[in-house]
Amino acid sequence: MFLKKIFSPLSSLSIRLRLAIIFVFIFGATTIVFNMFLFKAMIDTLQQDFDDALFNYSVDVSEGIEIGIKGDLSFPPLRLDHGKILPFPLGTALIQVRHSSGAVLARVGNFGDFNPPYKKDFERIWKGEEATYRTINKVSNIPSAEADSYRLISFPLDNAAKPQLLLQIAVPMTLLETQVRQRLTLLQIGIPLVLIIATFGGMFFSTRALKPLKNMIQTAKEIKATELSKRVPVPNAKDEIRELTLTMNDMLDRIEQSFQSQERFVADASHQLLTPLTIMRGELELLQKTEKKDIDGFIKSSLQEVDNLADIVQEMLLLSRVDAGIGALNLQDLALDEVVFETLPRAERLANSKGIKLKFDINNESGGDRKMIRGDNDLLQNLIFNIIENAIKYSPNNEIVTITLNWKAESSELVIQDNGPGINEDQLPYIFDRFSRGSKIETRVKGFGLGLAIAQKIAILHNTKIKAENRPGHGAQFSIEIKNI
Template sequence: MRLTNCTLRGRVALFTGAAVGVLCVAFSIVLMFALNRMATQNLTKEVTAVGELTAYYVDRGELVNPLPPIPRNLVRPVQVVDPQGKVVAATQDLQRKPVMAHFAPRNPQRVATAVVCDAVFASKGCHIIVAQQVFRNGDWTIYSAAPTLPFYVYPGVTAILLAGTVLFTIAVAYGARHTVTRSLRPVDAIRAQLDHIRSTNLGSRVPVPTARDEIFRLARSVNQTLDRLEDMFEQQRQFCADASHELRTPLTAIRAQVEDALLAPDDVDLEGLCKAVLPSVERLQAITADLLTLTRLDSGAPSEGQPVDLTRLVALELNGHEFEREVVRDLAPGVVVRGDPARLRQLICNLLQNAHRHASTTVTVTIRPGCGKGDPRFPRGVAELEILDDGAGIAADQRETVFRRFARLDTARSRDAGGIGLGLPIARQIAENHGGTLTIQDSDRGARFVVRLPLVS
């Protein structure tokens, strides 16, 4: 089975088991190497002790051939070589054998050790040989030896380590799989609940585990996302209902006028019919254009980013329209922002139309630069566009309501002069797409809309 097709439980168990197995094998190798080293040192000491005992008899002139007396627990292959290099005594197994080695001590201790392979011993293989020198009418050399130990030294220990490695690896892998399985049970519950959530039951939420761990935070984030999705779906349903209502009104008017004309075609004044239908058509066109604009803004469609003289843009917009209300200007020169001139001009136009629609006598337009006051959105300062009307104003608890799509206050509906409830939402979306804000601030009279955009310099 390919690893990519394994479950998370299987991958964790496989990785953990493999890692533990490798560590156990490495530990076993190190332990066996240490045991081999210790056993080899002990064996070398035993071989040296045999040579020292033989040297004692050589020094006293009590040398016999074969070499005993040597205690049985110390019997090792031993040879005694005289100063002429002749073997004069040896243990029983080395009788009539040539010298087992040809090295001699060259240190003050007069003892040397070496490993010699394929020498004179009956058992082939490598042997540890210790050479010791004794001075008696010349330098005599005593060679004592023992077969080298295998790497595993003690087969029982090796078997225990091997069995322990296998059992410990299996136990750890099983434990890791069991732990991951228990840890992922809340994830399975979250997945199962998400599978059952549809657009018709967005009120359902995934279970949140009691342990405040990563899965707890995941479940909480999922529920927060579901909250936002539910709000978005609710807004979408409300938007569709409001849009249908707004479109139905002019369509109903057009249908009624056309049906009246069909009932009495001879009495129809074509010019009057067209003049009666045209306002409804213009209203449909305005709604469609605003809906298209909102769709583009919501989709994050890229817009031009270039330095724009906001003061000049507002002046052009004011000079290009005739207003029934008095317009007071307070425009600071040289306030430059970065953005799309067409979008920014639409923002200004929507705010001016809203202020003109609700003002009693005067609309005040102000542009001024300011500091960002530590706001990371305005690192180089802020450009403030303020549009104030002297109308009835907007209550504090309704200031966010006017930015909802197709939302209009009762006073606006009763004295509506063409507004469809999309101008202010479009204006706020444009401001936010340019890294700024559009809010309603306190004022002594009327409504005070304030746009804040990042300054270029």
């Protein structure tokens, strides 16, 4: 939710700019967090080195202090070794020896009003600590303070189980403060500079990365309805942009095929509609030159052509409904055998005109109850009728068309077999195309070549497999397989 609020204002920007901003944001946040931990670790290391040097100095100073045999508190003057190289100036160190009672036994340096704390230091040393350290940030009581802060060490002088004497040394942290300021200044300048470089780098690389996408956009703009054969250039890199390019080219293939199919459909439909209109025009012109007693024959022929036109228009309307997709379906639970029984009377009228018998068998391969399917009853009847009608048309007179329903465990299969001449092998791939008529005797069979195309469309809408093949010997076989529910 937090990141969504951050990145939501970026939605109106270009992808290139969004990628650059997101890259800089992630890189900058990571860099800043990393440098914060690095800076903290560096400060701790410098502090530890400073404390180690201060501890060694305290040991050197403690070795120059003499304590009487009887524990008397008389001391010779403290000696300082000015030859040592330490991270603090020796001449400005404040040194004192303090008793657990609070009494200051000796001092070196100008303490002024500065009175180092000591009680908690005694307690910590009595608990076993080797020495204690404090940072004194309030330096206004120290005359001529040379730094903004001092480091104070409290070191036991006597070796008793409970030491009573502390050596306290306060030194200015000038060098440490300088090192911290220098590194902080480096980070304050370096991080913005790195982020500026990262911004330009992000813009450059995002531009390079999106260049194939820009080429895709430019190519897609240039593709017109008359130039659907163009394709988007495929980049060499095996990445998501290549996958997007291949997907777009596949889509263009489908669009081109769809356009070609529509063009063929319009051309074929025009031809199919033009034929009966031409016949009607010729007969009407002939009627004008003929005696009126022959008018009944002309009317009968014209009505037949009108029926042909109506059949073509009806099938084209059905195709348009099927092309509308699944939203136009009236889906319900159906028994496939009942759908077949409802279709048979319509098919029998056509079969009787050729003396063909329809034989319907049910084969329950699963051995269970009757299987149910889900689909549009009217469209499924059209699918089955068109296949049966095709079998009747291409079967010789007085033959048998066999319809077999196979109930399987997962699906129901309807197999329709005829005893016709079969389908030319070179026409099998196109048998379900619109206005395709692939039989060897197609010129002698009445039809428009839309029935199987409609059947295929209905089958696709119902996620159903439909297959056409030649039977051994002679005849064709169509199988329709639809999933059970």
